[in-house]
Amino acid sequence: MAPRPLLPSPLRDVEDERFGRHGVRLALKRDDLIHPHLVGNKWRKLVPNLAAAAGRxxxxxxxxxxxxxxxxxxxxxxxxxxxxxxxxxxxxxxxxxxxxxxxxxxxxxxxxxxxxxxxxxxxxxxxxxxxxxxxxxxxAHVVPEGGSNARAVRGCRALGEELRGRAGVVAVPCGTGGTLAGLAAGLGPGQRALGIPVLKGGFLAAETAALQERAFGGRRGDWWLEDGFHCGGYGRTTPALEAFAQDFEERHGLPVERLYVAKMLSALLVLTERGAFPPGTRLAAVITGRPFP
Missing domain, CATH: 3.40.50.1100 (Rossmann fold)
Structure with a gap:
């Protein structure tokens, strides 16, 4: 049985005065709705790798x-x-x-x-x-940790293509850099991709560039990373992040996954308050997953 084709996930504007007072419109790219069992970037990255496994x-x-x-x-x-x-x-x-x-x-x-x-x-x-x-x-067919390889990056390019012309900045949480590498390659002229690393180390810029080299032969798209929002490392959270996530859930009725999505959304609010995005920016946040039961 082959993996089914992916359908574009919805992009939905949300009213949030914390962004609005700075002239920024927040939209959520609901990749958590892409598949009932395999959500977001995990499915986008796995589909081409499972096809390559050819039953192995x-x-x-x-x-x-x-x-x-x-x-x-x-x-x-x-x-x-x-x-x-x-x-x-x-x-x-x-x-x-x-x-x-x-x-x-x-x-x-x-x-x-x-x-x-x-x-x-x-x-x-x-x-x-x-x-x-x-x-x-x-x-066996080997898929790397986090699922990020050249096939996965090319699979994530469709995420950027779905967002062409629909937001000035598109943000995504990053573990291995594969989703950011593909997203940036799929966006159109004038659009920028922003990665929020969820683990410390400062190595993701080189990793993302290397993934684009392997997938496309060189750097693609306009992308950058904002470190400092990992809360101490992968798998770690803080009481402040937990409070932010609970508040966001209550405001918008969205279950917020803590290790990736909450860190990205919190970072976007901090960056907005710092003036990182010009007034009039439509900021799309990719919701890459939902809390596991």
Whole structure:
């Protein structure tokens, strides 16, 4: 069974005086509505990779709370594909699964735990081969951590194409840079793509540029990153972010995912208050996911 074609997700203006008083119109690109089980950029990135698997097992990588692992497992269940998740943290083996990994297992994903040193070297050919052998997945199609590779970036280009001429700035939360790389390539003249990294390190500019090089042969589109809104790193939040997310949910009736979406929306408000966007700007925020149950 092949992945079904994606339909454009809706773009909806919201009334929010915190943006409006600065002359900025906020719109939400509801990629969380793109698929009932595989939401937003996860599905956009997985579709071309699952097609490339051509029925072979799919192996991918992630931490104990990886949304990418959950999305891949759900895709495998829906499409009848065998999936294997290589999970960072040998110390997790033998322990009860957390809710995220339990969902992966319930969707049929076979989990293989590995030590953190080997996990860090997983891009090295010898280490990757050893991990695949240990996981019993030597003939599998490999999808990188977070799902970002050249195929995924080209898959995310459609996101920018759906927004051509519809917003001056389009913002997206970033983990690996793949969605930003594709989004920026799909936008039209005069539009800018803004990435909000959700983990610290300051490495995403180079990663995003490298992904565009592999996908398109060079830099595409007008894009930039705003660091400083990661709340201490991936998977971390703060009481202030939680309060912001709850308030946004009450204002707009939108369930706000905390690790990616809340950080982006909070960053956009701070940047708006700093005058980062000229009056008259229509600012589109890509809602890449929703809270997992």
């Amino acid at each position: 097992p799919v192996v991918t990588f992630g931490g104990a709370y990886s949304n990418h692992l959950r999305a891949t497992a759900a895709a495998g269940r829906l499409l009848g594909l065998e999936t294997v998740g290589v999970v960072r943290g040998q110390e997790l083996a033998g322990r009860p699964l957390n809710a995220s990994l339990a969902r992966c297992a319930a969707d049929g994903m076979r989990l293989h735990f590995t030590d953190r040193a080997a996990y860090r070297r997983k891009a090295e050919p010898e280490t990757l081969a050893a991990l695949l052998r240990a996981a019993g997945a030597e003939d």
